Amino acid sequence: MRSSMVDLRQTYLKCLDELEGDIDGRLSAQKYLMGSTAIYHDDVIGVGYVPKIYDMMALRFMDDVVNKTYKILEKVTRRFLDDAEYRELFGFSPILEKLICLPTGYASVIPIMRMDIFLDEENLDFGFCEFNTDGTSAMNEDRETGLALTKTNVFQNLENKLKLERQELFDGWIREFLNIYQSFEQAIDNPTIAIIDFTASSTIYEFLEFQRRFKEQGHRCIVCDVADLVCKDGFLYAQINADNDIGLTIGAGTNAIPVENAAAEIAFVRIDAIYRRAVTGEVVTALEQDSTPNRGANALVSAVTDKAVCMIGGFVTHVAHCKQLFAVLHNPMTAHFLDKEEIDFIQKHIPFTAILGESHIDIDTIKKNKDQWILKPEDGYASKGVHAGCDKDLATWEKLVDECSKQRYIVQKYCKQYASTNSRLVPVNKDGQPKYVDRDSWLAGDLADNPKFLDGWNNLTGMYVYNGKFSGLFVRAGRAGIIAGFAGGLTLASLLSNYDQDSGLAVRTA
Numbered sequence: 078m079r080s081s082m083v084d085l086r087q088t089y090l091k092c093l094d095e096l097e098g099d100i101d102g103r104l105s106a107q108k109y110l111m112g113s114t115a116i117y118h119d120d121v122i123g124v125g126y127v128p129k130i131y132d133m134m135a136l137r138f139m140d141d142v143v144n145k146t147y148k149i150l151e152k153v154t155r156r157f158l159d160d161a162e163y164r165e166l167f168g169f170s171p172i173l174e175k176l177i178c179l180p181t182g183y184a185s186v187i188p189i190m191r192m193d194i195f196l197d198e199e200n201l202d203f204g205f206c207e208f209n210t211d212g213t214s215a216m217n218e219d220r221e222t223g224l225a226l227t228k229t230n231v232f233q234n235l236e237n238k239l240k241l242e243r244q245e246l247f248d249g250w251i252r253e254f255l256n257i258y259q260s261f262e263q264a265i266d267n268p269t270i271a272i273i274d275f276t277a278s279s280t281i282y283e284f285l286e287f288q289r290r291f292k293e294q295g296h297r298c299i300v301c302d303v304a305d306l307v308c309k310d311g312f313l314y315a316q317i318n319a320d321n322d323i324g325l326t327i328g329a330g331t332n333a334i335p336v337e338n339a340a341a342e343i344a345f346v347r348i349d350a351i352y353r354r355a356v357t358g359e360v361v362t363a364l365e366q367d368s369t370p371n372r373g374a375n376a377l378v379s380a381v382t383d384k385a386v387c388m389i390g391g392f393v394t395h396v397a398h399c400k401q402l403f404a405v406l407h408n409p410m411t412a413h414f415l416d417k418e419e420i421d422f423i424q425k426h427i428p429f430t431a432i433l434g435e436s437h438i439d440i441d442t443i444k445k446n447k448d449q450w451i452l453k454p455e456d457g458y459a460s461k462g463v464h465a466g467c468d469k470d471l472a473t474w475e476k477l478v479d480e481c482s483k484q485r486y487i488v489q490k491y492c493k494q495y496a497s498t499n500s501r502l503v504p505v506n507k508d509g510q511p512k513y514v515d516r517d518s519w520l521a522g523d524l525a526d527n528p529k530f531l532d533g534w535n536n537l538t539g540m541y542v543y544n545g546k547f548s549g550l551f552v553r554a555g556r557a558g559i560i561a562g563f564a565g566g567l568t569l570a571s572l573l574s575n576y577d578q579d580s581g582l583a584v585r586t587a
Contacts, residue, residue: 082198085130085574086497088239090531092231093127098528100516104228107503107511109228113284115221115568120509124222125287125499125534126229128570129552130239133577136547138201139540140582143547146192148343149419150208151545154186154396156386156414166405168455168485170499173361173395179381181391182262187389189213189250190397191539193553194426197495198536204492205427206537207453208402210394211356212274213541215551216246217283218568225502226570241575243587246541246549247290253544254389258350261387264350268349268387269297273377275359276302276327287352288322294515299346302326303355303363308376312347313386319344357395358456369483400453403430421573428490433482440478443488447474451558456483464492465558491558496533497553501567534567535560546583 093099103126115122131139149531156163158178169177179209191213205292223243226232235241270291272284284300291298301315301324308314316325319342341580355377363374380386396402405411406423407430407478431438433452443450446468454462464477478488503511503519504526515520520527534554541549555566576586 080198080201080555081132081134082130083346085239086127086198089127089130089231089235090498092234093289094529096230096234099126099230100528101530102231102233102345103502104121104513104515104519105228106225106352108514109225110221110502111511112248113221113225114286115218115225116282117218117280122218122222123505123509123565123567124225124502124556125567125569126502127499127531128223128226128572129536129538129550130233130241130572130574131550133580135201136573136576136580136582136584139550142194142203143192143540143542145419145422146205147542147545149188149406149415149423151186152395152414152419153411154393156411157162157396158375159391163410166408166410167379167396167401169399170361172364173534174287176357176361176378176392177395179378180384181381181394182244182387183257183260183389185257185390185544187394187397188253188257188544190542191215192542193537193539195492195494196536196538198497199495203426205403205539206492208397209539210390210398211358212279214280214283214354215539216250216541216570217280217286219244219489219549219571220286220587221244221369222568222570224478225574226572239570240576242573242576244571244573244583244587246551247287249583249585250541250543251287251290251294253546253548254350254352255294257389257544258387261350262382264387265349267296269299269514270350270352271345271346271348272298272300272352272354273303273306273336274354274492275304275356275363276300276324279354282326284354297346298322298470299325299348300327303360303377304373305381306348306373306376307345308371308385308500309381311383311385313351313376314345314347317344317346318342322346339516348380348386352384353388353390357392360392362477378387397470399571400455400489401430401432403427403489404432428492430487430489433478433486436481438488440482444475444478447471451489452477452481452493453487453489455487463559467491468558494537494560496535497554498531499534499569500528500531536569543583544579548583549585 179245190210194203196203288298299322304326305316305324381388448465452464537553537560539551550571551568553566560566
């Protein structure tokens with residue numbers, strides 16, 4: 078069955094062709110981006126010109142996938158908490174296992190996540206890439222990318238015809254965050270909320286947008302580094318600049334932001350609820366490196382242990398986040414507590430995965446068939462340390478397999494990726510900077526930069542899940558075996574066509 082997404086894309090491409098590549102629209106969109114907060118590690122993100130457009134048929138399909146998958150992940154997580162023998166399948170360290178088993182004080186085991194799939198838009202077949210539950214991000218990338226696309230002439234020509242709308246990913250999460258908090262055993266009426274992370278490697282501008290929206294709804298919200306946490310008198314506090322609710326150590330990393338009046342009075346602010354963006358693995362590393370009691374990561378863990386603060390989500394989300402989960406999903410011990418439909422779903426959509434080691438899989442087979450495999454660190458995120466065999470020559474691949482087999486890595490069947498036609502908003506030079514700033518320079522430029530030329534880009538589709546509900550999408554595209562910004566990937570705007578506000582879906586429009 079042909080997906081409606083393909084027809085919507087063809088309508089978009091036809092309009093693009095009629096506008097001779099829409100040079101003026103592309104330049105307007107790029108100009109907006111250059112002044113936006115679509116920044117990752119100090120660089121403006123790469124954006125694709127052709128968005129993803131979803132109608133109600135596609136959205137209901139996504140909703141069904143989310144519901145089936147979330148139900149399985151809930152069962153697996155609860156079995157992990159209840160069954161010590163089952164926990165052994167994951168091979169977690171004692172300190173990590175202890176953190177995961179800490180009670181959260183509320184029912185939801187995975188408050189927020191993004192399920193990433195390789196989706197064939199022709200027939201809606203798919204395979205899972207990974208589950209992101211720790212530090213689920215990129216809401217701001219989608220927001221800014223969508224706003225940029227509204228500056229193009231193609232969007233403006235089709236906005237009414239296709240009833241195009243941008244999705245909204247911030248307020249939906251805030252609503253579910255507050256709903257979860259109200260079920261916390263020690264909830265209070267007007268909590269002070271802290272967005273916490275190791276901010277040297279985080280997406281600060283996204284935090285600031287969440288902070289602004291929390292405040293619009295009447296809640297004090299601070300943004301702070303884990304290092305700025307202090308536990309005293311039975312409560313958790315953050316050290317901040319008193320005049321702007323920003324933590325003291327923010328601005329020290331690569332995503333530095335200007336902190337106004339840095340010499341402002343320092344305040345200790347009591348935290349009632351945490352929106353955790355700090356990845357569990359980084360918390361464990363911080364605990365191992367610094368044993369200072371009642372400060373930093375130690376303060377965080379102490380407060381969570383004593384239920385002095387409500388942390389959404391708890392460390393328990395790491396069960397679904399870890400890369401060895403895919404191997405566990407195929408384990409007979411997992412099949413024992415799932416129904417037949419769930420087992421079949423896993424067999425069809427979860428790629429074969431094994432611990433990278435001689436006792437788990439034939440290493441020589443992995444080496445000889447490089448294009449069939451991908452290597453991933455067990456405790457990774459943002460594609461760090463991931464190696465796709467199709468991107469490597471044989472000698473390099475064999476060396477990587479040997480090196481990674483001595484570390485905590487998994488090996489996974491490489492999923493077939495679906496490619497659709499796209500291009501950058503504006504061609505870039507070797508340093509990744511836009512080559513053209515006006516129509517005349519573009520027309521006089523390289524013939525290879527024809528604005529009507531599109532080529533194939535592989536797609537990675539992420540489905541946001543807020544408190545168990547399908548709540549929106551995030552799409553990246555790339556031409557390497559790994560689809561990520563550092564590998565030359567692009568962010569694609571996700572647009573809604575003819576969205577039915579009364580559909581019962583949790584997806585929101587901007």
